[in-house]
Amino acid sequence: MFSEEGAMQWVWFAFSCVIWMIYTYYNMQQIVENSDGDENLFHGQSDYRMLSVICICTWFPFPFWFVVSPEGIGLVTDVTAIQLGWSVLNVTAKFGFILHLQYIKSKYCKTLDATRELYGVNGDPAAAPGKKTETLQDGDADDFMPDDGGEQKMRTLIKETMVSLNMSSHTDRFMKLMLDNGIVSTDILERLTAD
Numbered sequence: 001m002f003s004e005e006g007a008m009q010w011v012w013f014a015f016s017c018v019i020w021m022i023y024t025y026y027n028m029q030q031i032v033e034n035s036d037g038d039e040n041l042f043h044g045q046s047d048y049r050m051l052s053v054i055c056i057c058t059w060f061p062f063p064f065w066f067v068v069s070p071e072g073i074g075l076v077t078d079v080t081a082i083q084l085g086w087s088v089l090n091v092t093a094k095f096g097f098i099l100h101l102q103y104i105k106s107k108y109c110k111t112l113d114a115t116r117e118l119y120g121v122n123g124d125p126a127a128a129p130g131k132k133t134e135t136l137q138d139g140d141a142d143d144f145m146p147d148d149g150g151e152q153k154m155r156t157l158i159k160e161t162m163v164s165l166n167m168s169s170h171t172d173r174f175m176k177l178m179l180d181n182g183i184v185s186t187d188i189l190e191r192l193t194a195d
Contacts, residue, residue, distance in 0.1 A: 150185025
């Protein structure tokens with residue numbers, strides 16, 4: 001029934017094309033919904049949109065290959081070419097999706113690591129060799145002025161700046177220089193920049 005030549009074959013082809021159009025329509029709607037209307041199929045930069053575009057574009061050639069193959073109108077009759085065509089289409093569709101998904105995962109993990117580093121959420125220090133965690137040593141508390149919220153804001157500002165400059169390995173040294181020189185709050189820092 002599925003592989004018989006004739007009208008039934010084209011009915012199944014038309015049915016699969018309709019399913020693909022419904023799939024494409026809902027993917028287009030999801031892009032708009034996911035971005036709150038900021039993106040669509042032809043405009044945007046989000047990873048979600050890119051995955052949807054990869055799916056739509058890599059599934060699009062399948063019906064055309066069916067049409068030119070012996071199952072369709074038979075423009076291509078070489079068995080090796082037909083099998084190679086199906087293989088290339090499948091590998092491109094599946095690996096394109098998987099590779100972009102892996103890229104998204106890597107980007108997310110880097111962002112998560114930077115955020116953890118920024119806010120000092122390092123978990124187990126042994127799990128991240130070479131990274132120093134912020135701890136106070138005996139006597140260090142006497143070197144700092146009482147914290148009224150300004151010092152913590154200053155520490156956060158320095159950490160955020162150093163991470164964004166990709167210089168997080170120098171954060172402790174820079175923070176020590178600032179605090180040793182009496183710059184313990186953003187108010188003091190603002191007065192320095194004004195002069």
